[in-house]
Amino acid sequence: MRRSTMLAPWLLALVTTGVLAAACAPSTGADDPAAAGGSESQAGEATDAAGDETTGAAADETTLSVWSWRPEDKAAYKRIFDAYEAEHPGVTVEFKPYLNTEYNTILATGLTEEGGPDVAQLRAYGQLQPLVEAGELTALDGEVPELDDFAPEVLEGAKGREDDKLYGVPFAVQTMQIFYNKQMFDDAGVAEPKTWDEFVAALETFKQDGVMPIATTGKDTWMLPILHDTVAATRYGGQEFQAALQSGETDFTDPDYVASIEVVDQLKPFLPPDVAGVAYTDAQTLFTTGKAAMYPGGSFELGFFRTQAPDMEIGVFSVPPPPGSPVDTPLVPGWADGSWGVNADSPDREAALELVRWMASQEFGQQFTDELGQISAVPGTEPTDEVLAEIVDAYAEHPAPYLLLVDYRYGEPMGTDLMAEGMQELLLGKAEPADVAKKVDSGIAQWFEPQGG
Template sequence: MNTTTRTSPVSRRGFLLGASALGTSGLLAGCLGSEGTPEETGTEQTGTDETSSEPSGPVTLQNSQSDPAPREALEALIGDYPGDAEINTVAIEQFRAQLSTYLTSANPPDVLTWYAGSVARDYAAEGLLLDVSDMWEGEGACANFSDALRELSSAEDGSQIFVPTNYYWWSIFYKKSAFEEWGVSAPETWEDFLALCEDLKGRGVSPLANGIGSTPWMASGWFDYLNLRINGAQYHRELLAGEHAFTDPEVEAVLEEYTKLIPYFDPNMASYSYQEAVTPMVQNESAMYLIGAFVTQFFPEDQRDDLDFFSVPPINPDVPSAEEAPTDGYFAASGTDNPEGTKELLAYLASAESQQTFIEISGSSNLPTHPDVDTSSFSPLVQKGIELLNSTEEITQFFNRDSSDALQATADDALTRFLADPSDIPGILEGWQAAAERVWDQ
């Protein structure tokens, strides 16, 4: 679906570096030391010819957040923007497939929603992203971000090419009232977790929700966490960077453990999207869902306070604890004909007021990156999420964010085939490795 609205007038220590003084006001140091335009802050134009004629027309925001609540939130922000801007919204899978085309077109969108980390670096390496380093210096828009957040937003050459505005945690979500009805509690060990799944299945409940139909990347959630719990965050990052093979015995051990979960997934998961997979949980037909905190927006309002979560229990006691905390925000096309206006829109979207508006309207449990957003009034669930990320030893992003969108496609194929038929793990891993090598050799 397409809409247009126009308006006018690393390690945990590294991830949290510089943020400890913020307490529950946010793990990441803030954005917008000043809301001045590039001219007002003395920054320089980058990515285009400064002698070019004055650009005409609105600054465009290409938006992948097509779920109703975040879409409404971004449309409201663009509607209140004092400059000239428009927003175009497409479904996330269509956006992902067309992202390279957007960035390489003769008239690209100016600003695009997407992810920090490796996936942004890949596009920057192709020269497709606007250098926004001036927004990170002096009194620029993101000058007060932590070193870890700057690193997440940097290209290989050290320049900044991303403006992060929110982040969230992954965990296993469940409804407190349902657990109480079934007389069960959150497990503390992996063995207890598997026993809980067996218990719930015996009651006629699908223990694990999932939606891998139109959103096959959801299969990577469990792969990531099992790899983190069995082999550790360092091995996981190295694997996704091509320093290990998917045929390694370490990866085979991950899929062997993953096999134990297959009988407990909702049998309809291959026909659900990640949003649709929530419905059986709403109806107490499925019990638990490994997913990001954005899942809260898909529950009815009268059930959101009923939600709780627990982290995937440890499996290998010798590896450090690790959690996934993907960071979202915006980058800009290097081909924009209006870098000044583009940076003004980026600064507006990153402001404390805009982040507060987005979180309130979207009903999301995402955490703001700006320190001036007061999180003290956030729900107990969000406060618990902050505590989880404060206490873990390692932070990762998500499969494609720690690798690339192209490598994500290889995972989608391999893992959905595995979930449909896990009988030939070596064969699946051989095929995955061959596909991954083609990506790494590009």
């Protein structure tokens, strides 16, 4: 049984104290020593010594391959790793991103074959476990002293379930909220909604004006559980519901959970037409090009939005509680995102460990926050982006877990996959909310045992 994880007390403490104000081959290359030395025009022992020195320097050059599921972050990581290379002469860091939807399979294969990464971006919680169990990662206990300063709640997502060892340096905390285009809100005479009725009225206003109210994807189903929790975590109750599930007091067929799925069903008229055919990148473009007023998503989107629409004035809000909600304040679901780990078979293991030690430093954490517009997991970093700081404040005030990711990815089928499939069926009109809830419940019941059960 996996204990549930909640990040909020950690983040609230950091914000309060000011610590976090915003709370393919691994290869070694070398230049041709003869070309560098020019020793044929010289004679004697001095020539031999110069040749030996040149050869030795070239042999010290190391190229580290770093894999990621974030193609949109490539330019930012280039700048970040440029700083590392400047401080570590002879080391080149190659950032190799892959499509998010293909990354898990590519990484699992790459870690078992020659040509895999030296350092890899690792999924958190349950999705980390197969790589740990296969012995494909280097345990970082004692190897990265900086991890002693990380919050235990953040480290939880980077641990092996059975051995409790650390296998990654956490890089981010993510939250869910609605991003909106302030200019479009102003033009439509719409204010940031504080109640559910105001939220629905805003959606109706945009729709009547011929503007797409909400941009989202129904094709790339990994985003659908995020859509659900962004708009409806408040409807099922956040932390209290999490505790009831863990104890066995209730399950996913609970009326409040069914009602949370009904919230998404009620919002279908305000989503893109034929939303099940809209890709993730298309949804992002709808928002960044001003064709949609709102975008429900993770805090990881902010940096990309800034890059793609630098002139857009972006706002954020948490969806107000729908009628019947067991809580009376908006909730902000969040989770510890992935981590950076070292391939157990890396031929440049020491150099890779040195890189992940740097990734645990405040220097890296601050660059991560500044370049990517995300909440760094490294203690002592401070977001300089006002919207990101607002996001962190909201999460500290009204936290909730990204329930299906944090607690229900430790077995098969995973909770997020079940919700993704069910939610797509809902959007296609092939399932009712109760059907989706039953799908999630029956799938998770195949491997999950409540603590009180």
